Structures are given as structure tokens and as C-alpha cells.
Amino acid sequence: MTDQAKAAGPPADGAGFVEWVRPHLPAMSRLAARLAVGADRDDIVQESLTRAWMKRSQYDGTRGSASSWLLAITADQARKAARRLRPVAELEDHDGADHRPDVDARLDVDQALTTLAARQRLAVDCYYFADLSIADTAAVMGCSEGTVKSTLSDARARLRSLLEVSE
Structure with a gap:
């Protein structure tokens, strides 16, 4: 597909549409997983592709x-899927899990990310976890x-203060 055809928008035929979205699937999957923890990211991506197919005429490359x-x-x-999730009861700690600093640090970061405002979380998820450019x-x-x-x-700045990280 030429750059001109890509700028024109998604193809009207199914096979062309599949080829048009294929390069973007990994980023879509990463973003879905980050924004809707606990939901099935494949379902979210599938819903997104269905929505994109239905609204393909609304795409404006400019x-x-x-x-x-x-x-x-x-x-x-992903936001819709996250809203549909019901809280899951926490499992009891039967065996007294081993202390793992790498996992504890990861949990601290994940916990700190949940304290960010929704707009900040979206920006962090898009830029750092989905590898989008500032423009995208x-x-x-x-x-x-x-x-x-x-x-x-x-x-x-908020994460630095929460995680007590000095520059």
C-alpha cells in the first residue's frame, strides 16, 4: 500500500483493512492491557477493530x-471495559508469599500509577507503555x-514524590 493510500484512510474491502491495521495491532494490544487491567485485551482490541471498521469512513488522515x-x-x-469490571475479592495469603524485591518494586510503581489522575495515566500509558510519540x-x-x-x-513529578525517587 502506498503512503498516499494510507493517508487516504482505511480501505473499504476487508482484506485491505486487515493489512491497514496489522502494523498497529501490537500497540493497540499494549494500550488495552495497560488501560483495562483484568479485562481481556484481545476482546478490547477486537471491539476496537470492529468499531474502526464501522467508522472507517470517518477517518481523516489530515x-x-x-x-x-x-x-x-x-x-x-478499554475505558468501557474497565468500567464493566467488577472488583475481584482478594485471595487469602495461605503460604505467606516469598519476599521478592523486584516484584515489590513493580507493585509499588503500579500502585503509584493508579494514584495519578485519569488524564495523567492515559498520557503515561500511551507514551511510555504503548510507545507512542508525543504527537500520537x-x-x-x-x-x-x-x-x-x-x-x-x-x-x-507526582510519581517521583510517591516513589521517593531523587533526580
Whole structure:
């Protein structure tokens, strides 16, 4: 597919659409997993692809890349899936789990991320975990690149204080 065809939008035929979205599937999957912990990320990606197929005529390459359009849809579907999740009862600690500093550190970071404002979490997830550029993160969030940079800076400052990390 030529760059001109990619800018024009998703193909109307199923096979062409599959090829158009294929390069974006890993990022969609990573973002779904980050935004809807506990939900089935494959289901979220499938819902996102269905939504993209149904709304393919609304894609406007002048407003952002295919990646940012697909990831915005994925973020929306992940938020919906997260809202549908019911709290799961915690399991009792039967064996007194072994102390593992690497796991404890990871849990601290994950816990700290949950304390961020929703907009900050979305920016962190898009930029750091889905490997989006600032421009693509801005497109997913529906804001300017400057707002993304400011949001990420605020999120990093908050995480530094929560995790007691010095620069």
C-alpha cells in the first residue's frame, strides 16, 4: 500500500483493512492491557477493530495518523471495559508469599500509577507503555502536544514524590 493510500484512510474491502491495521495491532494490544487491567485485551482490541471498521469512513488522515486514530478507539474501548469490571475479592495469603524485591518494586510503581489522575495515566500509558510519540499521544488524548508534555511532566513529578525517587 502506498503512503498516499494510507493517508487516504482505511480501505473499504476487508482484506485491505486487515493489512491497514496489522502494523498497529501490537500497540493497540499494549494500550488495552495497560488501560483495562483484568479485562481481556484481545476482546478490547477486537471491539476496537470492529468499531474502526464501522467508522472507517470517518477517518481523516489530515487530523492524525492511522495509529493515533486506532489507539484513540482502543483507549475508549478499554475505558468501557474497565468500567464493566467488577472488583475481584482478594485471595487469602495461605503460604505467606516469598519476599521478592523486584516484584515489590513493580507493585509499588503500579500502585503509584493508579494514584495519578485519569488524564495523567492515559498520557503515561500511551507514551511510555504503548510507545507512542508525543504527537500520537496528543491525538489519542484529543489535546495539543504541549498539553501532553505538561501532563507527562506533572505525572513524572507526582510519581517521583510517591516513589521517593531523587533526580
